[in-house]
Structure formats: structure tokens, C-alpha cells
Amino acid sequence: MKKRLGDILLARGVVDALQLQSALAYQRKWGAALGQVVVDQRFCSAEAVLSALAAQTGVEAVDLDACALDASLARLIPCKVAEAHRVVPLRLEGQGMREVLVVALAAPASLATLDVVKSVSGKARVVPRLATDAALQRAIGRLYRGEPATPQRRPGMEGFTLPEWDESPSIVVGQSLAELTDMAAPAPVKQGDGEALPLLSPLEPAWTPAPEPRVTEHEQVLVYGWGSDAAAGLVRVLGGAGFTVKVASTADVCAASEAQVVVAPLPAMEVLAQRLRAQVLVAGKAPERDLPRAQAVHARGFVAAPVDPDLLLHAVRRLSRASGEARLKHAS
Secondary structure, three states, X not given: OOOOHHHHHHHOOOOOHHHHHHHHHHHHHHOOOHHHHHHHOOOOOHHHHHHHHHHHHOOOEXXXXXXXXXXXXXXXXXXXXXXXXXXXXXXXXXXXXXXXXXEEEEOOOOHHHHHHHHHHHOOOXXXXXXXXXXXXXXXXXXXXXXOOOOOOOOOOOOOEOOEEOOOOOOOOOOOOOEEOOOOOOOOOOOOOOOOOOOEOOOOOOOOOOOOOOOOOOOOOEEEOOXXXXXXXXXXXXXXXXXXXXXXXXXXXXXXXXXXXXEEEEHHHHHHHOOOOOOEEEEEXXXXXXXXXXXXXXXXXXXXXXXXXXXXXXXXXXXXXXXXXXXXXXXXX
């Protein structure tokens, strides 16, 4: 019988019994993968979970950030396939009928993904290696878009978790949020400056503009609905990239202009229940489930939690450029 991931983490001393119990309770409530939960809550690193998954599945893990990627292999797996299935070609081994394509993909290794890779690459044999989501996002950026390798992040700057929301409708946004234990990630922020972030299309019908902005145009990014620690971390990351940032109140975001970007957890925008003039970037737990919810609140961008700082910065830059282009088009 395959050993459970929680038992492996516990046996390795990566988490203790109380942490595992807490993570399992959180998993039952939200339906998230256990490995993601223990990383989100900063019980252990994404690398530790990846190593445990490798031991559980018998599939070798790889440090994708340390791998030299072969640009010639990009022809074997199209960029859209790489992004959709979170897979990156690493190398070809052997020759002729014995030739094998080695790929890195997200844990746990998916047979469906391997079948897709065989189909598009024309290779009969494909061998998987496991990598973190963040490392895969960065590798896709390096291989297909020529993005630079991501420098090592400082401890404590790896990523930002979502607040845990009381399901009661009486939440006061921005004030009564209970912050989860901050995550170490992916970083994943995975999210390089990855391109694999959905830019959501505006939804119809047309909307009624909010009141004229009271927030200065110099505040390019408004951080809204996060706990104090995560908000401070977001301000540091965004400010360090040259953005002018403010931890915003509900009044601030409601009055924000279309030239500004609001960065908020998805539940915060759902509770707000108002369409903003600003470009809204939301963070959610599961893209498959939360992308429709993001569209419902008229978000223009989505990042998966734990939020990778590099992907966050890329998404904010995209939305800032989009708002600038829209203003120029309108002015002409």
C-alpha cells in the first residue's frame, strides 16, 4: 500500500503531529491538496513536499532552477501545451528506437500529461521528473520567452498566503480578516516574470462608473483585503519593483481609477460586491474552481495562492500596461 504523504512528512520530521492535524483539518474544509496546505501554512518548504512526493511515487524530483534548459527542445512541446499541462522538456537520452524524452512536470506526475507529451513530441518514451509549480512557471518563461533566471529570494519573501475567511456575511473587509500562517513558496511567488497568468476579459453588460477617484494617481497599486503581515510583504515586493503602493481601505478601492491596480484575495472582492473602475488582480486557491469566480467579480487577472512574488509583479505590470494602452486609445 502506498504510504500517505502526511505520514512521510511526519516520519521525516518535516512537520510535527499538531501541524499535520491542523493541515488535515484545513484540507477537509477547503479541499486543497495536503502538500499545498503545509506549504501555504509555512509548516515546511515546497522543496520538502516535493521530496516527499518523489519518495511516495517513486518519481525522481529535480531542481528545475538549477537545470540548463535546451532551447532546441522547445519544438517538441509547444508553449501552449507546456503552460496548460505544466511541463518542460529537459533532455533527450539514448538514440533511435531507444530515445527517451525526459520532462519536468508538476507533482503528482499525471499519466494524462505524459500521454499529451508523447502525442505532441512524437516520442514513444517519456520519463517524468517532478518539479514545483513555481519552478515550472519560471522554466517556461526561460525556455519559451527568453526570460532571465530568477535570483534567489530572501527568506521571508517567498510568497503570500490568502486570508482565511469567516463564512458569515458580516465580514468587515480589510479589518476582520484572520491571516493564515504565512506560506513559504512558490515560491512557488510561482508564479522569472512568468507569462502563464490568465488575463481575464472584461465581462458584459456595461457597468456604471464608480465616483471619481479620491486616491492619487501616483499610488499605482492598492493592496486590499490582506492580513497585516501579508499586506506588508506585498508592499515591500511591489515597492521594491518601483511601484507606488498603498494598503487601501474599502473607500479607497471603490474610488480608485482605471489607471490603478487593486491586488486582493478573491473572497475580498466577492464580499465587496461592487465592480471597480480599477484593474483588479485577485488571488485564489484553485484556478479550475476560482477562475469563473474571478470573472464574476470582473477581475482582469488571476494568480494562484500561494502567490509567487515574480508572478505577482508580472501580472501587475501587464495590467498597468493594459490600463495605459486603454487610456491612450481613449484619448486618441
